[in-house]
Amino acid sequence: MKTFNTSLFFCICFLFFVGLASAADNDTITVNYEVQAINELNIDGASVTLTVNAATAGAQPNQVTTSSTYDITTNCAADAKKLTAAINSDMPANVTLTLNLTAPTNGTSQGDVTISSTPADVVTAIDAVAEANINMTFKLDATVSAGVVASASKTLTLTLTDS
Amino acid sequence: MNGYYEVDIKHGGKGRLKPATRAFFFIILLSLNPLYLSAGSIDITGSWSETINANDLIAGAGSNVNSTYTSPAEQATVDITLTSGALDEWRVDVKKSDSNWHSNTQLYLRRSSDGTPGHIGATISGGTSYLEVTDIDQVFFSGSGDRLNVGIQLRLTGFSIQVAPGNYSTTVILTFIDT
Numbered sequence: 001m002k003t004f005n006t007s008l009f010f011c012i013c014f015l016f017f018v019g020l021a022s023a024a025d026n027d028t029i030t031v032n033y034e035v036q037a038i039n040e041l042n043i044d045g046a047s048v049t050l051t052v053n054a055a056t057a058g059a060q061p062n063q064v065t066t067s068s069t070y071d072i073t074t075n076c077a078a079d080a081k082k083l084t085a086a087i088n089s090d091m092p093a094n095v096t097l098t099l100n101l102t103a104p105t106n107g108t109s110q111g112d113v114t115i116s117s118t119p120a121d122v123v124t125a126i127d128a129v130a131e132a133n134i135n136m137t138f139k140l141d142a143t144v145s146a147g148v149v150a151s152a153s154k155t156l157t158l159t160l161t162d163s
Numbered sequence: 164m165n166g167y168y169e170v171d172i173k174h175g176g177k178g179r180l181k182p183a184t185r186a187f188f189f190i191i192l193l194s195l196n197p198l199y200l201s202a203g204s205i206d207i208t209g210s211w212s213e214t215i216n217a218n219d220l221i222a223g224a225g226s227n228v229n230s231t232y233t234s235p236a237e238q239a240t241v242d243i244t245l246t247s248g249a250l251d252e253w254r255v256d257v258k259k260s261d262s263n264w265h266s267n268t269q270l271y272l273r274r275s276s277d278g279t280p281g282h283i284g285a286t287i288s289g290g291t292s293y294l295e296v297t298d299i300d301q302v303f304f305s306g307s308g309d310r311l312n313v314g315i316q317l318r319l320t321g322f323s324i325q326v327a328p329g330n331y332s333t334t335v336i337l338t339f340i341d342t
Contacts, residue, residue: 040224071225132225
């Protein structure tokens with residue numbers, strides 16, 4: 001009987017402490033976040049002006065250049081985006097507008113690109129990046145065959161698009 | 164005859180249960196003891212969803228997204244109930260279980276309010292500073308007695324444009340432990 005009572009005591013103690021040890025309960029909070037595609041582009045400065053008005057005797061008129069900057073933010077995958085450039089209408093005959101965009105980090109600049117009304121790649125292989133004040137250079141050339149060209153305005157459109 | 168009844172009382176008789184039967188009923192009674200049963204319970208109300216898009220850029224094109232997003236102060240509330248009283252001490256542990264989580268981002272939480280005591284003399288302490296939630300249980304806050312409407316505030320950090328577009332989710336698990 002003594003052995004039985006001792007066993008009973010330990011059995012009860014075991015059940016009691018097992019009961020206490022398992023005194024746990026839980027509940028949950030679900031946390032979700034969504035990251036949407038971000039593709040933002042901005043050209044700094046509302047306009048640039050290029051005037052061809054000088055030449056060295058015996059040579060074509062001097063090329064003129066001017067610079068601006070652009071800003072880009074994208075969370076795209078590696079090499080997933082590119083920048084194209086186009087103007088709203090083609091340049092007059094024998095007048096050439098060239099654009100050279102410095103690439104953002106890890107992108108690839110296409111160097112000097114002649115700009116027309118047909119979009120042309122100016123930067124390719126763009127990764128996720130957030131950079132501001134990246135240089136862009138405009139160059140204007142006119143041969144003597146262009147003659148005197150009246151002042152005109154073109155609207156340049158830079159587009160961040162899928163590669 | 165008197166002597167007969169004295170012996171009967173000491174060693175059992177027709178009116179006494181066998182030891183094994185007594186033990187059985189004792190265990191049943193023990194299991195019905197409110198102290199034993201009242202291990203306590205935790206109930207959470209609320210969840211949190213956050214959307215990051217171009218509106219979250221710090222300064223438009225060329226800038227990054229904000230790195231930190233914080234929920235309203237009482238995005239979720241916690242009820243601790245079914246404790247045995249103000250002296251019944253407990254703690255709440257926290258961990259998370261990811262469904263799809265970007266490794267650049269971290270989740271924090273904190274206790275944003277004391278809530279209201281469900282027992283006179285019930286206490287609550289700890290957890291008022293942001294704690295990074297990991298996959299391993301950590302002590303979040305502790306107390307005693309019932310406690311209702313304890314505010315929980317959540318915070319997400321580590322965002323940049325390097326976090327690829329997509330939907331990410333985790334489950335925060337709060338575990339009540341009767342101490």
